Amino acid sequence: MKNYLFFYPCLLLGAAGCNPASNNTEAAAVKDSAAKGTYAYDAAFLKKHTAKVIELTSGDSSAKVLLSADYQGRVMTSTALGDDGNSFGWLNYDLISAPEKKKQFNPVGGEERFWMGPEGGQYSLYFKGGDSFNIAHWQVPSVIDTDSYDVTKSDKSMAVFSKKASIKNYSGTSFEIAIERTVSLLGKDQLSQRLNISIPADVHVVGFETSNKITNTGSNDWTKDKGLVSVWLLGMFTPSSETTVIIPFHGIPNARSFITDNYFGDIPKERLQVADSVLYFTCDGKLRSKIGLSPLIAKPIAASFDFKKNVLTIIIPQVNKDAAYVNSKWEMQKEPYKGDVINSYNDGPLADGTQMGPFYEVESSSPALELKKGTTGEYKQTTCHFEGSYATLQTLAKQLLGVDLNTIKK
Structure with a gap:
């Protein structure tokens, strides 16, 4: 049975019948009783303001992942401690509830x-041919912004979303595509195998994997000279005054030159510290800044630690140092296939004082998909959150990232 947890109001026609108004009243009551920042608060809010939300849940209901078909099969949020636990995803309440x-x-x-790249350049999916690369002409394609996706399968442990679309890039190349996105809840044993560690019994964890497939359904092969697309996954999280993004990398000679740090101007030294094989990026939602790592140095791991809430977040992307990656810089590019594989963004006030968040992002991209007609490219990523004692999380961070949290704290 499809697990449309309380969110297709007319799906269950029991003795009480279908009563959306009653559903919204119930959601409002739960929202009012739950503390903001908890999973229960966000679940009730989404129930009230959207139609197609699916919940994945562990057998003991401690690990939960909330998905939305309205928003392209997006993982909206998750928790490791049930309804009263922290809600890990950042939500734009004002925009979700806007008419x-x-x-x-x-x-x-x-x-x-789920997004697609590249964002800028001659093969951009976000600018029309001939337009200048500025915010006034930037347009996110509807298939990754406003379109609802079909739910082709779901149960308590996974859901599959699909969509067909046509997209044209800056150079005029059209892409006929079929998207299939699968989100799977991972148990503690699965995560232990995936991370190659033993997760202590006193650590609470939630983890999920997404499989993102793009099929070329058109009549032509996709070739570099006309532009390629990529899978681009962006995670938005709630920051604190004590949140640091931690990204290990291969410490090859001149590794610093493979880290881009000037997307939105120079980042103050105290906010971005780069050692021989790891970088630390302050993500407190107070200064708009972004970094990116080339596949030539990136490892298949990125993380953040919230010292205020004692939460370790681990993201496992796929990295291929020999592959071509699309370049998303907002300019006509000399090297359109030398882009980043891992990015992190810290939100902050714009020049006019307004701000979208605050939130911070950890992002990853697939290689450029050079697909022959009828073939499919797939990109997978795993995200997990750990909560427990500081000493235990310190040990986990050392095992997974090779870093000492005490050093970062100082």
Whole structure:
């Protein structure tokens, strides 16, 4: 049975019948009784303001993952401690509850959303041919912004979303595509195998994997000279004044030159510290800044630690140092296939004082998909959150990242 947890209001026609108003009243009551920042609060909020939300849940209901078909099969949030636990995904409450959608981009949030690259350049999917690369001309395609996806399968442990679309890039190349996105809840044993560690019994954890497939359904092969696309996954999380993104990398000679740190101007030294094989990036939602790592140095891991809430977040992307990656810089590019594989963004006030968040992001991208007609490219990523004693999380961080949390804390 499809597990549309309380969110297709007319799906269950029991003795009480279908009563959306009653559902919304119930959601409002739960929301009012739950503390903001908890999973229960966000689940009730989404129940009230959206139609197609699916919940994945562990057998003991401690690990939960909330998905939305309205928002392209997006992982909206998750928890490791049940309804009263921390809600890990950042949600834009004002925009989700607004009666109208924005024209250019609807940043509703969510801890993993499906996007496609490249963003800028001659093969951009976000600018029309001939337009200048500035915010006034930037347009997020509807298939990754406002379109609802079909739910082809779901149960308590996984859900599959699908969508067909046509997209044209800056150079005029059209892409006929079929998207299939599968989100799977991972148990503690599965995560232990995936991370190659033993997770202590006193650690609470939630983890999920997404499989993101793009099929070339058109009549032509996709070739580099006309532009390629990629899978781009972006996780939006709630920051604190004590949140640091931690990204290990291969310490090859001149590794620093393979880290881009000037997307939105120079980052103050105290906010970005780069050692021989790891970087530390302050993500407190107070200064708009972004970094990116080339596949030539990136490892298949990125993380963050919230010292205020004692939460370790681990993201496992796929990295291929020999592959071509699309370049998303907002300019005509000399090297359109030398882009980043891992990025992190810290939100902050714009020049006019307004701010979208605060939130921070950890992002990853697939290689450029050079697909022959009828073939499919797939990209997978795993996200997990750990909560426990500081000493235990310190040990986990040392095992997974090779870093000492005490050093970062100082």
